[in-house]
Amino acid sequence: MKILLDIGHGGSKKSTGGKVIRDFGAVSQSYKTDEFHWNENFVKNYLIPEFQRNNLEYEIVLRKTGTEELVSDLNKASKTGDIILSFHLNSDIKASGTEVLYWETSVNGKKLAGLLQKKLTEVLKLPDRGIKGRRKPLNSKDALNQRGWTMFKNTKIPFVMMESFFITNNKDMETGNKNIAAMAKAVTEAVLEFREGRK
Ligand SMILES: [Zn+2]
Structure with a gap:
């Protein structure tokens, strides 16, 4: 089984002023990090070594621009892949x-x-x-609830x-940082159990 890894955000987009900017997702001001960089460190330095120890095959698929291009890249890679794991962090201060x-x-x-x-x-x-x-949003109001559909x-x-925890919540951030290695083990175990169930 091959696993495609999507580190959320990181692509560039046009701002309202027409300038091209990189979108790194939600930001933690206190910890000076964002969704993309936190997950990039998690995937590259914790998850991949864990995958390697368990002989799991993987490929990182990074986005260049918005989601459309990423979806077509993921679908191209999916010819040899079986599942896609997308890594984000939630945001809402409360x-x-x-x-x-x-x-x-x-x-x-x-x-x-x-x-x-x-x-x-x-x-x-x-x-x-x-x-x-x-699911497909029922109307424009519902679209917000179906983010990324x-x-x-x-x-x-x-x-x-x-959305493992809230990047905007300092207690969540502290918990995530403290348990980053355990999180990599948790994701790997879930993938291994999923593979076992498919046999
Ligand atoms: Zn995100």
Whole structure:
């Protein structure tokens, strides 16, 4: 089984003024980091060594611009891949906890999301916000709740997005930093269990 790794954000986009800027996702002012750089360190220095120890095959797929190009890159890579793990961090100053997102009708996506949610909440011990199925928004108001739905819908293999904790919450950040190695083990265990279940 080959795993495609999407480190959330990092691509460039046009600002309202027409200037091209890099989008690194949500930011922690206190910890001077952002979604992209936190997850880049997590994936490259913690998760990949763990994958290597377990002989798991992987490929990092980075976004250059918005999600559209990323989806087509992921689909190109998906010819040799089986699942896509997308790494993000949540943002809302008042909230705390762990959630994993999947495409509502994907049986394998839901199964993988459930395993990741279980393993991540075990090590982080932050509020369990549950797994959340994404679907096509019902209207423009609902679109906000379904953030990122086109990625889930348009990727050809199961796509799950981890929002392991809130980057905007200092207590969550401290928990994430302290448990970064355990998180890598948790994600690896979930992937191995998912693979075992598919045999
Ligand atoms: Zn994000």
